[in-house]
Amino acid sequence: DVKVTQSSRYLVKRTGEKVFLECVQDMDHENMFWYRQDPGLGLRLIYFSYDVKMKEKGDIPEGYSVSREKKERFSLILESASTNQTSMYLCASSLADREQFFGPGTRLTVL
């Protein structure tokens, strides 16, 4: 059974903290994605990676960075968390232009 896992389901952090969200997929997919989802705004792409050490900015990269040192792992980093980064964060992976497989999501609250 294919699987995308995320390091935490729920996370509470304080303003200014550095936050790491990790995503691991076991399907040998080359593409990996980080989205955030907020009510009424739909899925918004933060960053995309199409290969190890390769990354592209999505629609809302400000305040975020990513790391992909291994094919199966894609990390999202909030350099200095702010309250407006409180959201649901979703990781996904895909093969070429095929469907995406999503992780369970991390609900991040920044106080």
Added chain:
Amino acid sequence: QKEVEQNSGPLSVPEGAIASLNCTYSDRGSQSFFWYRQYSGKSPELIMSIYSNGDKEDGRFTAQLNKASQYVSLLIRDSQPSDSATYLCAVNALPGGSYIPTFGRGTSLIVHP
């Protein structure tokens, strides 16, 4: 700017009826199309994918694609209360485009007993 449009709903149908969800897209080069279902508080999961014009059926679900009119639809037959969710339409522009799908904002479906 590639756009994917969906009616936000909610679309309310009685149990046993056919639910019809629609999606239009702006990029004529779009090649692959997906419908995802998302329950409240959960992540999206794939319902259907379709790559060529016409209908594709899988159980109670039928996806319909019309590239000339730039729309894709999802029909759910014999709707059940468990089908109540938000349905996301996603479109990819490959070949020659990006691996990044464009998502609509989703249509909320409510199936009432």
